[in-house]
Amino acid sequence: MNRFKDKVIMLTGAAACNPKKQMGFAGETVWRYFREGGSAAIITDVQDILGEESIIELSKSGYNSFYSHLDVTKEEEWEEVISVGLRKFGKIDYLVNIAGILDPKPISEIDTEDWQNVINVSLRGVFLGTKIVSKFMGKNGGGSIVNISSMGALNGSGTYGSAYGASRSALLHFTKSTALHYADKGIRANAILPGWTRTPFTEYLYNDKVQRDYRSNKVPLGRWGRPSDIASAILFMLSDDASYITGSSLLVDGGVMAGELSRPTNPLSDTD
């Protein structure tokens, strides 16, 4: 399959693309994107060593990419990365906004600054990226933006803290506004809402057997998500397979948000 022939992709929060280490959504997305004909990738994050290691592995396989430090909350860093990316690759067709943090402290305990940080990485980061990258996508006849939200956007949570869910929920709204605003430039924007998926982001939960099993038991399909489950949805939304989809959001959660299971323990669960 050559779905991504001649396309250039940019990802935020994407350091974990080294297959010798645990990969995140970005890693599964980027490797499959290249295997399906992708031309070049701009990989960004704040974890620079991990990001550089990922580029070494990609280049060993002959894939054209570069890593750049990008704190998504900093406008000047966005401007810099985009200008380097355009100099190197001439265009950007796809933007995948993955960067995210959470702070689990409850409302009564979280500092205002920590609360704001979570909101900034989610929301300010996606706003800046959308505004800056869309200028160039528009000139090139269009593109596709995928924002990683969370199934946590749809419910309150006692585990992830109030800022996380609120910012992920706001992202769904922002995605719709992006879709409307840029439709006439040929730019589509969609959101993915992952469920519990084993990545560096959730390793602390997965490694805690009680937390892991509690979640596995709530998933109708009986297991945690794999990064490849989320990458499939990201790549679909980026590609022309989704050419009539914009302003939409796709849950990839093994059925968790469909409702409660009838048994306290799910017989399908891969609890080991």
Ligand SMILES: NC(=O)c1ccc[n+]([C@@H]2O[C@H](COP(=O)([O-])OP(=O)(O)OC[C@H]3O[C@@H](n4cnc5c(N)ncnc54)[C@H](O)[C@@H]3O)[C@@H](O)[C@H]2O)c1
């Ligand atoms: N893994 C899950 O179960 C799950 C479920 C729902 C949503 N998500 C969302 O997916 C994203 C995490 O992706 P992942 O699970 O592949 O984990 P990941 O840890 O590989 O990716 C998150 C990345 O965001 C980066 N980051 C943090 N602050 C940043 C900043 N200011 N600027 C740029 N990058 C920054 C981190 O360094 C990290 O590499 C988050 O946005 C999270 O809300 C994850």
